[in-house]
Amino acid sequence: MNTSTTAVLHSEWIKIRSVRSVSFSLMAIFAATLAVTVLAFATVGQAEADSPGYEPLFSAFYALNFGQIAAICFGATALSSEFLNGALRISLSAVPRRGLLYGAKVSVVGGLALVMGLITSFATFLVGQMFMGEYAIGLGDPGALRASFGGGVYLALIALFAAGLTAVLRSAVAVLSTLIPFLLIVSFVVGDVAGDIARYLPDQAGQAVLHQNPAGGLGPWTGLAVTAAWAGAALLAGWWALRTRDA
């Protein structure tokens, strides 16, 4: 890593921390997930634990559904801040090597999302279980450590997926208004109707890692790899868009 790469990474970090909507989204990954975890587990946690088909491990990460929306907001706003009013021209004047600029930005977004994702994922597991009394499981239980780690990676991948799409569409609004309804509605509906294909959707595939014994075809790591492929494809498309277009 030469000086200029380090310098550009540092610059991208300053850009992210200095825009409130971006840094708030990053913190919201943790805040939203923990808040929902506390609310849900304090109220209905133990009551549902007796119901048939209850999966203690997967349920422990219920609140990641909300955290992932913050992760999408983070990935989208971090990238979209470059596309407002020609801000990209200023950035490219400073760092004309577009690959370096994009790579540094994506690395910082991914790195921050991964750190925040891992903290969030472990915290939500540990905090949630504090409310579960006799039903509580620990990190030593089968799959728990893997699910906690995988949940953090999953959040980072979702943030990168949103970041790549934003680089293509050049607008956080466009990405948020497509991706969030998709995750909240389409994925649930399609997931019930067409199980085979739905398994390969970016959210459903990655969430396999949260199950103790993922049902169906995708194993925990395979599922995460499918989500990584989605994120990678979005990032490549974003790179292609940035590389070829006039700023």
Add this chain to the structure above:
Amino acid sequence: MTSIDVHGLTKDYGATRAVDQLTFSVRPGRVTGFLGPNGAGKSTTMRLVLGLDRPTAGSATLGGVPYASLENPLRRVGALLDAQAAHGARTARDHLLALAVSNGIAGTRADEVLEDTGLAAVARRRIKTFSLGMRQRLGIAAALLGEPDVVMLDEPSNGLDPEGIIWIRELMRRMAREGRTVLVSSHLMNETSSFADHLIVLGRGRLLADLPMQEFLDSRTRPGVRFRTTEAARLREALIRRGFLPVQEEDGRWTVDGATAEEVGAAAAVSGIPLLELTELHTTLEEAYLALTTDEAQFAAASSPTAHQEA
């Protein structure tokens, strides 16, 4: 020192040709005014020089090197393109800090240029609260950040108050004296004539003129004088005898096209006519520019009816 060299530069946006085979050099040590009406291709040319847009043909280099190949470009070239481009949610200082850090420039430079541009008091305010003039100063601060050899400013006096306009004029003159290369676009003629040494004039994407300011004015100047006298009738006759045609203005002064002060002064002296005032008429940059672009506009109107837009 670094010059800007543009060679055969051409840029099409769809069917519109914004810049058409431009070739010129911007030299260090002087302020070069970049003139042309809106849509003439000034901003596009600057974006092409910075490698932000890709040329359809031709090249633009700084000291022989394309902008994108410069290491830490902010230390070589400072540009103000669009004062509205800075992200409104950032503070002025964070905006400059992110730029400085990316080019290995010390963070203290951010504070220095904020001081230099009169923004020190609002350094920690968010840019969205800034007036147009303050944003303009911030854009200039960003251009000065790396103490560059080359400075390109697109309409720098936009939104500046009169003191600001004087300040930016002095700044540009000083940078040229220090041996830097200064390219300043404007569509305000009187203002440009107050700071530019050299002119590059564009019209509809083509190069119309590339010459020193004085030469440009002289090339468009027909000699003429204005005089005031107590014996207008006698002087008029004397001038008519010498082949001139004095015309009386509404305020009582007379003007003579095609005459020099020497000729009119001599004519008056020979006849013993007292002159109260004798002035040579100079073409203003505005008149010279309009004369140049009128020819061009007529040609353009005849050849193509489509209007160009500022790209």
